[in-house]
Every structure is written in structure tokens, then in C-alpha cells.
Amino acid sequence: RTQLDFKYETWRLLHGIGALLIAVLLLHHTVSAGRYGSQPVITWVWLAMTGVAVGSLLSVYLLVPLLQKARPWRVTSVTQLTSEQWELTVKPEGHRGFDFKAGQFVWLNVGHSPFSMKENPFSICSAPASGAEITFMIRELGDFTRTIGQVKPGTVAYLDGPYGNLSVEGRDEPGIALIAGGVGLAPLLSILRQLRLSGDARKVRVLYGNRVVDQIANRDELNADDVVYGLSEPPEAWAGETGLIDAALLDRVLSETEFSEWLFVMCGPRGMMDGVEDHLMSRGTPSHRILSERFNYD
Ligand SMILES: Cc1cc2nc3c(=O)[nH]c(=O)nc-3n(C[C@H](O)[C@H](O)[C@H](O)COP(=O)(O)OP(=O)(O)OC[C@H]3O[C@@H](n4cnc5c(N)ncnc54)[C@H](O)[C@@H]3O)c2cc1C
CATH class of the missing domain: 1.10.287 (Helix Hairpins)
Incomplete structure (x- = not known):
């Protein structure tokens, strides 16, 4: 200390x-x-x-x-995903960890005493079914997140949680659309990984928006799924969607049936979430089929 x-x-x-x-x-x-x-x-x-x-x-x-x-945890790895995003993995030390639902978040304290209250909320991006180790996807923003790259494996960590209601458990819609903007992918990745590991037969589509191509994280893994990548500043030879994830993009990639029958789960910048939510409602998606997590608190 x-x-x-x-x-x-x-x-x-x-x-x-x-x-x-x-x-x-x-x-x-x-x-x-x-x-x-x-x-x-x-x-x-x-x-x-x-x-x-x-x-x-x-x-x-x-x-x-x-x-x-x-109930301490230890950092097992810190990996750079993109220029500003990191993957941090922790494992429980001397206990079995905790049960959580894919999509939930915890208050994470890395390297400080639990009495310091130096903790920040982060969504878990690993799947409950993948074992006791827990992984986070963290974007550099301020005091704590800009130091993630310097965290050494073996550093003690404390987790308070799990919290949150972003979960697809118990839902019976025929398909799920996961709509992510930037690091908002984190909780949706947990859901996607859990659906895969549990052999869930429902159709899943991922809509993942970023500004530039280098910000796309976990691309190799995501390519195994039905993913629509959107870039607001695409390079010249970009074959994916261009522009923000907005009404026009949703209309291009989703069908009438998907709008009216599927479950929509989203997490991303406030502007994107508000726009997507409004458009889904205008296309007939009832509000109980729209789940969202907001990282912004002001
Ligand atoms: C439920 C929840 C889940 C989250 N999950 C993730 C995740 O999986 N990955 C991830 O990268 N981030 C996630 N976040 C956001 C993350 O908690 C913040 O980015 C982090 O706490 C910033 O800490 P810092 O010390 O680096 O920044 P600070 O130094 O505290 O802040 C830097 C600047 O950004 C502002 N700021 C910081 N955090 C936020 C925020 N959340 N909204 C608006 N302004 C903010 C501060 O006011 C300050 O001006 C989540 C937030 C919530 C509420």
C-alpha cells in the first residue's frame, strides 16, 4: 500500500x-x-x-x-485489445468466486485496500459457464482506467457484486439482437459467450458500432457469429456498414419480424442508446423487449 x-x-x-x-x-x-x-x-x-x-x-x-x-481475487492477466481497450482477468483466491448472470456488473477494486472505497463499476464480459475466472473489458477514460496497462499479474483485487438486471435468462423470444457501441460490447459479449457455451439454439445477431476500424475488439471471436460491424469513420476499402448505429442502419439490417418478435439488448453511448430505443419503439418493438445498460451516470 x-x-x-x-x-x-x-x-x-x-x-x-x-x-x-x-x-x-x-x-x-x-x-x-x-x-x-x-x-x-x-x-x-x-x-x-x-x-x-x-x-x-x-x-x-x-x-x-x-x-x-x-474473499480476495488476483489479477491473472492484462491484455491490450485495441489502442484504448484492455482485457483484465481475475481469479478467486481461496474461495469459489460467485454466481452471476451474463450481463451483470461488479464494483472492482484493483490493488487497493477494500477499506479505501477505490472502486469502479465494470460489466463482466466472460460467461458464467466459463468457470470461476472473471474477465473485464475496460476502456481508458480517466484516473483508474488509464492505469490498467500498468497492472501486474498477481495484483490483489476485490469485487463487490454482482449487480444489474441486464439478462436474457428466462426470456423466450425466438431471437436476440445484441446492439453495442464501443466498450458497451462488454456485457453483451458475456451474454453472447453464455448463449454459445450453453448451446442455446436461439438466433442471435450482433450489431457492433465503433468510430474507426482499430477500435473493433475481439473481432476474430465475433466473426464466428452473425455480426454487423458499423464504422462512423470507415477506411476506404470497408465492406461493412458505415455511419452510426441509427434508425437507417437498423432498417437496413433488421427485418419486420425481427423488429416485432425479437429481444433487443443494448449498451453503448447515450446518443446511440436513445436513438435505437426510439426507433425500435416506432417500429413496433414493445418496451419489455428492449433491455439496456447505461455506463454513463451524468
Ligand atoms: C453499470 C456500469 C458498468 C460499466 N461497465 C464498464 C465496462 O465494462 N467497461 C468500461 O470500460 N467501462 C465501464 N463502465 C464505465 C466505468 O465505470 C468508467 O469508465 C470508470 O469508472 C471511469 O473511472 P476512471 O477512474 O478511469 O475515470 P475518472 O477519473 O473517474 O473519470 C474521468 C472523467 O470521466 C467522467 N466519467 C467517468 N466515468 C464516467 C461514466 N461512467 N459516465 C460519465 N462520465 C464518467 C468523470 O466525471 C471524469 O470527468 C461502466 C459503468 C457503469 C455505471
């Missing part, structure tokens, strides 16, 4: 203690001063609410990190 980690953890601890103090002092003020404390039933309400607040503080700052510490 670095000195910076230690400083960060101390600040975090102080933050937690501060929050705890605020909750307890507020309770004291509320039940002992003025009209709020005059009714016993109100006092019980405040006590219960403070209990919930203190319980969630203890859970976030103590319980979850302790549970994570007892």
Missing part, C-alpha cells in the same frame, strides 16, 4: 466517523429539544431512522470491506 492509499483511507475513516457523529448528535437534538421530542411515538420514529442510517454507515464502511477482505 502506498502513502497516498493510507492518506485516502484516513480521510475516508474520518468521513465515516463524521457522518456517524452527525447522525447521533441530530438524534440527541431531535429527541431532547423542542416539540419534536414531546411525543414518545415520534421519538421511536427518530430512533428507528437513526438506526437505519447508522446501520447503512456500518455496512458501507465496515461490513462490506470486511466481507471483501475475506
